[in-house]
Amino acid sequence: YLIIYRKKNRSHSRRPGKDFVALNREGVKSGLVTAKEHYQYRATHDRRQASLDSQVNVNPVFCRLRPSTPICELLEHKYAQRWLEEQQAKERPKLGRIQETRTTLLRKSRPMPESTPLWKLPRFQQVGPALDTFRDPYARKKAFNAHFSDSVARTGQLGQGTYTVG
Template structure:
């Protein structure tokens, strides 16, 4: 350690380093997996932490070894590896990809049906995409205008100051609430049936009439306990 800071992690511990008197001394059977578990291995005093991952040996070289070109420092000093320039088609020209949509459309019109016929059509009718300048694609094609974008509409500052947009939004919300209430009323209405109709329109009560034999319908009573007919009618009306 230098300056109170631990150095980089060291390689995994070996059996020779876990000898008697060390922090990681083991009794009994010692397995290599013990030195790969960070929960089992103990920290060494005054030394950086161990890397518990199994790594290749010291003679291992990381990266890809190229047998033809890897000559070491001598080749790097004595040879300058330069990149050969590509062949250009001319100023402002580049190879565009094929336009398969146009070629497929033409092949179908020509009567091609198999893969071989399509391949031959691609070979003899090599159609490429057009090189369109994407920086000038937004420019409107107006005869009396050379360059520039159309001006956006002016900001309605008076509507903003008067909170016009807020009022419009509130009106839309009120209309939406009214429509929701109407729809809710339609859903809350219950279709009437015979039971609900009878509750609101009860049938008239029939007066009870006791049964009397036919021969006694015109018979007059033998006793009259009322003093006069008016008292009799008054008593009968009170009972009903």
């Protein structure tokens, strides 16, 4: 502990100042709202702080000092080891059980029954997934080359947008 003694104030000629906190509190209690009303209230009412001599403590003030950090514990990384041990102690109760995630919940849930597919006309069931609209492979290659060479002047990520000016 560090003991600090406060000195007594020797100036008796100094008059204590106004206690603005108490004046504001009394003004609010009397129903004042605006700053102008408070200013007038403080000008007409006088409430002084307690005398300065009574504010000065003759009794000692005890300040608790923090002990210095041992340098050997810092060099041996004892604080880091202690923190790791605390974290592992917190994790030990969780090791026995598996934490529920969305994936584990979906695995436990029962799958929805598959609905029957919609009915299709038999003649449309044999249609392939894509159509080839080019006359021959040479026409297809020529069209794609023209599109690729022209895509530099077009906007968009793949060059499929409108032409840019400039």
